[in-house]
Amino acid sequence: MRARRSLRPAYALTLAAAAGALCACGGGGGSHASPTPTGTTASPPSPAPSLSPPSPAPTGSTPRGTPGAVGGGSGRCRTDGLEVRISTAGPAAGQRFAFLTLTNTSGSACHVRGYVGMLLLTASDHPIPTNLERLSPPGPQTVVLRPGGSAHARLQWTIVPGAGEPAHGACAPTPGLAWITPPDERAHLVVAWNQGVVCGGGHVSTTPLSPGPAPG
Template sequence: MRARRSVTPASALTIAAAAAALCACGGGGSGASPAPSRTATPTPPPPGTGAPTASAPPSTSGPSQASGRCRTDELKVRISTAGPAAGQRFAFLTLTNTSGSACHVRGYVGMLLLTASDHPIKTNLERLSPPGPQTVVLRPGGSAYARLQWTVVPGAREPVHGACAPTPGLVWITPPDERAHLAVAWNQGVVCGGGHVSTTPLRPGAAPR
């Protein structure tokens, strides 16, 4: 995993065509909360992923007047493989509070895939609902996670032989209602279907194993 970094909106000039995918939505939390671009019924998790683990003690769900919104520089991100299904791939995205104070997240992350040399790759992020967003309070060391899903089957306008698209080496993740992003290595392989990736809203606790 690469060292995380926060990048200010000034860098968005180089990725104007992909800015919509990188935008994160809070779904009713503090700050701007645009409605999800579209909704769909989530696909059941692939075999072997198991049920979500119990929420770790540092994380709790529900609003808290004592906690402000989690800022990008207070978080770290991790992406872990969740197992394949026929033509589909799954991963868990985990945000962890690295600050010394409680904060909260609500809704969906923003996402942009890039090559290993930082060139943007078309990313079409779909926000799934239900379940709808919930406020997740992260005490120091606490985590929230979302499940990602995409296809490795070439779309109608993609090459059938060879790679359907450039293989990502990096992904930018924007926490809900934030503008700066975190960068993390993408070790999950190619994303077909025009860069279509679906994501659930953030949920409390550590990602299932």
């Protein structure tokens, strides 16, 4: 299911308690970003002044990217240049799995590194407690996304009621939407959640983003 690119109004008080799940994390001890009610993203840092004249680029070289660029001139992927999709990865006993795929929809290369942030919501936009666990190993790696390129992560959760949850009936409200924050970004993408209920206090584990689209 493809993301809905429009951003939803925030519920400030409820989101304050859920900020730990929605914030996204880069690799190698990168900064954590707090969610904001707008769709804006932070501006990239200004480049440090050069102490020597730049050398002319050889013919056919890759254009320079934004400050902090890696992997052949690619700056960090921004929320408004990405699309998100969540696809079912098959069930196990009491467990459910899905793949989350980020695709570069901008016209230039960019890179992602680390983990996405996530917040589950009902179909009417009411936040559901979400406890996102970042798994390691494997550790984060920098993934360069050419235009149209993708990176994916695997999600896992339980449908078995946990302590304090109803033993009969739904253990929690069934999510209808998910807010996904790319690594080191503040703005989020909105995508339909068609994966059913999440028990265990909204606990979802995620791997760091890996190169390529989701398997299968």
